[in-house]
Every structure is written in C-alpha cells, then in structure tokens.
Amino acid sequence: MVGRRRLIRSYAAAFAGAIVFFTLAYDVGMSFFEERPRTLLHSFEVVMQTFTTTGYGQDAGWGPEMTVLVVGMQFTSLVLIFAAFPIVIVPLVEDALATSPPTALEGAEGHVIVCRHSPRTETLRDELDARDVPAVLVEPDRETATDLFERDRRGGAGVEDALAVVADDDDEVDLSIAMSAGEAAPDVPVYSIVDDPAFETYHRHAGVEEAFSPRTLLGRGLANKITTAVSTELEGSVEVGRDFSIGELPLQPGSALCGQTFAESGLEDRTGARVIGAWSTGEFRTPPFPGLVLDEHTVLLVVGSERDLDRLRELTRSTVRRHRRGEVIIAGYGVVGSTVGNALAEAGVPRTVLDVEERSTVDIVGDATDPDVLREAGVEDGGTVVLALDDDTTTLLATFVIRDLNPHAEVIARADEPESVRKLYRAGADYVLSLSSVTGRLLASRIVGEDVVSFGQGIKVVSVPPPESTTLGDLEIQRRTGCTVVAVERRDGRVDTDLAEWTEVGEHDTLVLAGTDDDVARYDEVFRG
Template sequence: MNTWWRRIVLSLVAVFGIVIAYGYIYRWGMMTFEGEERTIYQSIQVVIESLTTAGFGGDTDAWNTTPMNLIVIGMNLSGVLLVFLALPLFVVPLFQRALATQPPASTDLADHVIICSHREREDVLRNELEAADVPSVFVDDNPETVMELTDDGIEAMVGDPEHEQTLRAANIDDARALVVDISDEANPEVILTARELHDDIQIISVAEDEGVTVYHRYAGADVVVRPRQVLGRGLAAKAAMAVTTELQETIELGERLEITEFLVERGSALIGRTIGESSIRNRMGISVIGTWLNGEFVPAPGPETVIEENTILLVAGSHERLTELTSRTVAPAEDRSNRVIVAGHGEVGRTVSEALETDDLAHTVIDRREADSVDIVGDITDETTLAAADIANARSVVLAVNDDTAAIYATLVIEKIAPKTEVIARANETETVRKLYRAGAEYVLALSTVTGRMLSSILLEDEQVLTPETQFEIVRTDAPAFAGRTLGEIDVRARLGCTVVAAERNRELMTDLGPEFTVRRDDALIVAGSDETVNRFIAASR
C-alpha cells in the first residue's frame, strides 16, 4: 500500500472513531442533562446529521439545558473543521492527481534510437539525430525528468532500462540502436538485458574509465566510446599548439588539402589586422572557413573581419601553407617557460598529461588527491596552490577538473594573478562554454559536445563527424535534397551559416568549389561550421 492510500485509510478510521465517540457522548448527555434515553444508533444518527450539517431530526426540542447545547455546538464546529481540513489535505490533492498528466511509460516509435538516461550530452546527440531525421526516445527512471522532456515536445518515457518490460515498452524489437549512458557499473546490466531481447540491435555504451571498457564489450556492446579520453587529447593538442611552432593535428581531406584550427595567441603578429590585410588568403592561399571568438561562430568571414586576440581560425590549405601560418599565430618567445600546468588528474587530466609527455612538453600536475603522477596536492582555485605551481611563469593551464563551477572560478583566479598565462578549459555542459570564455579562458571544449558527436558519427550511416574534439564541427555527409542544384542556388553560407569545403565524387576529392558547382545525388559533401549550423545544413539537405 502506498503512502497516499495509507493516509486515506487512516483518515477514514479517524473519522469513524470520532463519530462513535460523539455517539456515546451524545447518548450520555441526553440521559444526564435531559433525562431522556437514546439508543447508540439514534445517537450516531444525530451526530452524523450534526457533523455533516444535514439537519438534526426531531431532537432539537429536547436540548433544553446549557451543557447539552454546548455538546451540540461542539459537534457542529467539529464538522465544519473537518470539512475545511479535508478540502486542502484530501479533496484538492485527489482532484490534482486525477487531472495531472502521468509521464509516458511506452513509445510507438519504430526504426528509432533508444537512449538510456538523460544528460545534456544526450541532448547533443538528439539534436544530431533530429537533424538527420532519425527518431529517438529517452528512457529515464525519473518521472520529473520525463515530464520535463515531454512538455518540451521531446519523446521520452519513464522506466528502469535494466528491466525487460521497460525495453519492451521502448519498442526495442523495432529499434535501430540502443545508447547506454547511465554509469560504468549499470551499463553492462542494461546491455545484457537488451541483448537478451534483441540479439541483432546495435548497442553503443559510453564508458568513463578505461578499465571498464572490456566488461561492456563482454556484456554485448558493439561499440564502447570513451569521450573523456578524446576530450583530453583535444585539450592537450591545444596546449601543445601554444608552445610550439610545429603544425599540430589536421584533418586530411586529400593530398593537397588539410583542415585545422589555430588559436591566435596574445602577441601574435596577426592581432589587429583584418583577414584581407593578413594576406592569409591572397599570398598564402589559405581559405578561412570560419572564426570563433568568445563562443560566437562566424562562418566564412569576409576580408574586413578583424582578427582579435584569442580568435580561433578554422582554415583549409596545403600542409606547407598551414605550417607557415602556424608560426604567425603563435606568439613570439617570451621570458616565460613553455611549461604547461594540468589541473585535475582524473581520466581527462591523465590523458592530457600522457599526451604532453609523449610530445616531450614540460608540465606540472595539480590535484586534490596525492598520487604518483601528481606534483602538487591542492585546490586549483586556491591562490596558494597556484603560486606553488609558479603559475605566473607557465605558458598555459589546462583545467581538466570535473566541476564546471570550479573551472569557472579557477579561470577568474588565474586571470587575476597570472593574466598572461593562457587558460585551456574543459567543460561538462555546453552552456558553461560561454561562461568560461567570459571568465577569460582562451579555449574551451565541452564533454557533452564531444560525446554527442562521437555517438552520432557511429549511429548515422550517411554522416561522419571528422572533428569530435574541436570547437568546430566538420562532417562528411550526403545531401540528396540538394541534388541538381548549384552551391550558388543553395546559398549555404548566407542561408545555413556553414561552408561546403569539399566534395567527394567517384572517390575523387574536389576542393575548388565555386558557386557554379552542381551537387549530384551520390556526392559526399565536407561541411564545416558550428554544431548548430551543420545540423541546420543536414536537416535542409535531407
């Protein structure tokens, strides 16, 4: 019996107890004060009439003494009090429960993706799936979460995905894939349950720690993704970019075309110049696909666009030309060392440290807990800890802490005591990215974005995300809705806010795409932009 019904039963018992007690009091009062005898049943009838204010029958003429009148007055007042208590405590809640919408516990979707649990990184995945016209449903055991999603028009259902009946209600027999992102410990049980129900369904599991990956595979996962490791490598690459003039990781689209992003550092020769004045396009032959500054993406910036400090440039060109541009974006050598401080030694921080060690870059590790690879034990938001790490003479700080609030506060502290030290930050949620930029961070990557991109790249056959660990999204995708139309007619940059960088046709890469280029149905287009603009392109091209 649940709490609500227990309350109702106890309340009814109390009411009946009051009626019986008043019945005996009334019977005693009539005998004692009025000298008239009443049966217990006659007394209970009068009590009920008094409590419900339905009338008093023929006994009103028999109440001639003050004590008896007081007894009746007490019963009347008790009845009114009971009514006023019952309305807010029972009647109103009963109506509210009857009118309240219950969270859905099933779905009628088919050929859909079942997403077990709901976090913001699953929202990124859902947006990618929605752009590709692939239906999805969230399965979460929190009714309030499901109600909020449902109110926002998002398909969701309540239930425990570890139970067979929940997955059956999620229509697993007709689903195309299952994404499990609950916890490292809970994921295997969901995988085993799903595999028992549908042996052929594609199952993707999200793992936090490297050690659990093998168990997720043993349970039956087809693919296990580790977004924290990818995020750590991306942060390390940005830290390495700040201390070397060598060209870092690029996306190779062909023998003569690569895409990469550059952080224009403090002191760079490009700062204050327009793109036209920088001769990036004219003399160097490099295409500026987009710029990113303080969380704002600008696709295909014009020659009048001014390059500011900490602008991130997304560019395409030959390896030789990009290498030349590297030396112009990196600031000239200063008295500070090229040492990197890594704050946090979890999965992301360890990956950053390992990558920096592989690149033979000096680094200092700070963490709250003592460990073999931790150089300084302390709080990254504490000025004393930062002073012990000689923050003022470090080239950059990688904030790999698993707490967005701590990362924001640490950024503010570092900007105050060491404004020349670059801050490269990890965020858990996408909404934190802008806050970190406003706090003073030079480069920010969100775990939710990396996770969503990695999952969508696996799930969508017609779309491949080439850059899960960068600020920009670059995808290889087909565009059947644009077949037979030129890029000029489509007007991708102005209408959709992204850029078609190249096209693959009959296994040949075509990079010199003018407005007259006509898209064919079998073409695969390389599209670059922000997550929002790329999703807009994919939705329009279907």
C-alpha cells in the same frame, strides 16, 4: 508521486481515526452525561451525519459536556473537509486532466532509445533532432518523464526497430540495460556512458558496441589544445577524399603569423590550403573576415591536401617555443585532470599539478581560487592553465583570479553544463569544452555516421546532394546558410577542391559542407525543408 501517496494515506488514517474516536466518545457521553444510552451503531450514524453535513437533530438538547463534544466534532469535520481539497480532490482532478507519458510504443522505427534523462543525453537528443533522427526517452521517474513528454511529446520504447540504444544510468544499471537490449534485439547496437572508466571493459563484455567515458573524452579534448601545438600531426582531422583532409590547427605563441590580420597573412596563397573558418575569443567566424587579427588563441579550420596542410602547419608553429618546467598548470586532478596530465607526459610537456587533495601525483595542495596558491604554482609566469575542476562556479571564479594575476596566460577550461561555456568565455577563458556537449556530439556522430571536426564547438562536416544542377555561385550556400562548400565529390570518385563561383555541380555529385550546428540546420531549412 511517492510523497503524494504518503500524504493521502496519512489523511485517510486521520479521517478514520477521527470517526472512531468521536463514535466512542459520543456513545460514552450519552450514557454518562445525558443518561440516555445509545447503541454504538446509532452513535456512528450521528458522527457520520456531522462529518458529511447531512444533518442530525434527534439527540438535540444536550448538556454542556456533550455540547462541547459535538462542537469539537463539527469543527474537526470542517477541517477534514477543507483539507480534502488540496490533499485528495485537486490532485485527482490534475491527474485526470494531465497528459501521461506512454509506457509502450507501436509502429516506430529508425529511432534511438535513450535510457535515462541527463544533461549529456539532452545534448544527444538535440543533436539527433538536428539530424532528423527521432529519439525516444526511457525514464524511470514518472514525474521527470511526464515533464519531458509534455515538453516535446516523445513516446516510449520499441527496441526491435530502433537504430541504437544509449544507456546513461548508473554504471551497474547500464550493464543490465545492455544485456536486456541484446536479448530483445541482438542486431541493435548499444552505446553506454560510464562514469568510472574501469567499467568500460565490463560494458563491452555485456555486449556494448562502444562505451564512452565523458571525463576521459573531455580530458583528451583539453589536452589536444596543448599537445597539438607541439605535435607533428594535425589533430582532429577528417579525411574527405584521397589526399584531402579537414581539421583544426591552433596558432602557437611566437608564430610569425601572430599579430597579422588574416588578409596580411596571405595564408591561402602561400600554402594552397583553404581557411574556411577561425575560432577567436570564443566565436567561430566563417569565412574569417580580412581584418581578423591572428594571435596565439586563434584556431583555424582548414582544408586541403596533406602537403598543403603541412606547409600551413609550419607557418603556425613557433621556432622559439619551449615548454618550461611548470609552464602548463593543471588545476584539479580527477579523471579529467589526470587524463590531461597523461597526455602531456606522452607529448613530453612538463606540467605542475594543483589539487585540493594531497597525493603523490599532486605538486601543490590548495584551492585553485586562492591567489597565493596560484602564485606558488607559477601562474604569473606560466603560459597555460588547464582548469579541470568539477564545479562550474569554482571554474568561473578561478578564471577571474588567473586573468587578474596573468592577463596573458592561456586558460583552458572544463565546463560540466553547456550554459556555463559562454560565461567562461566572457570571464576570459581562451578555450572551453563542455562535458555534456562532447559526449552528446560524439555519440550522435557515431550513431548516424557523421563526421564532426570539433566536438566541443560543434563544427560539422556533412555530405549532401546539391539542391539542383547549377553552379555554386547560383546556389549562394555561404550567404544563405553560413555553411562553406569545401569540396565536391564527383560521380566517378574524384574530389574537386579548387572551387569557384562558376564551378558546376550535377545531380549525381555530392557537396561536402563545413559549418556550425546552426549553419547545417539552416542549410536543411533553406534547401531541404
């Protein structure tokens, strides 16, 4: 938009300059070469007749010098006329026909205001759409706003009736957004996304309900994949009822379950817990098929009482697993990498830090895509490599190099863009978290009050009323949607987890479902659409 205005101004200046130049030249030429003096106004009239192609002729019969001047004037007028089409006329027609995004919103309520477009807020808006919560984008760049509005037809703001406000601009600008939103609607919660964790405190002082640091969240998520293996607690669990939880549980290398199929393991009979899904080779399978081979890269999604989960945890743990010095290698030691390193230190897990910049906290200085540097870091002997690099292309290359050096290493990777996740899995990564997905899903879960077991992979736990009073077998929820019914909350507060096809559900009961983003959306389409 700014470039177009500058071009139009330049064109107008060139047009006016040409008029003035040829008016003066014609006036001087008629007096000096033709000895037929004309008034300046008459010379201006001749030039305008030429430029507008309306014709002239009263001064015809010039000598060679004036003929050259008149031909030059005619040529210049043609150039300016044709240049007017792409510079002035076409843009004006496009603006007249184009759809303009609104600058205000009337009559809306229950929406979420998202300040500034980014990959993180794009994921947030998709998550809110899946929950039927309207999101309104406030974008200062008009061309970006127009493109987004034409794509999905979302309107302007309306903070007084909003469900929440999300600020994702510069950290300093977010402070102003929070203050302005607080003045306009003190009861509407404001959430902010900070690039520098140091700003979290300032944002809370400005009235922000909760400030999210995406890189810190991502670092914790990557660290959880490692520390869960040596922790006595089940990470990422969601409590549904008294003494009943849902959570993810990774298998440790050396576990007695490794190498067995899901059917051979007999996990449910041995522990009383239910395995409702499993992550394996980057894909979520619900329920796990009997022939699924369990290994150290498998993550189980389980439900049950604390006692049941404790029994299952014991089976997944390894009695021989010991973290050797340098067994966990962290490549990249910015905010994400240092968060991983701090979490490993708290869990007592030794690590080797690799980064391109020399610092006191870095053990080896070098490029994570250089095989010699990776060998020096101990990749060929290491059990786990955390790729906390800030460039997805570099992360992809590093994954290939690590797989070539050590096919058995566990590769845990950070991805900035959601579309890079599948590429990294195909390259050989065992566990990938996307920066924008983690932030967007966590924000959406906070705003709508929904539990999400895995922010990186989008495993949701939702409570919904049954479509009708019948049995679970008649509803066929698993077959029709992919969601798994993990519990039924009864009207009197009891939680029924011992479910079968003949289990009856009534209109006053609540179904607790677990499934991926697509599964939950499919349930809405089949039973609530």
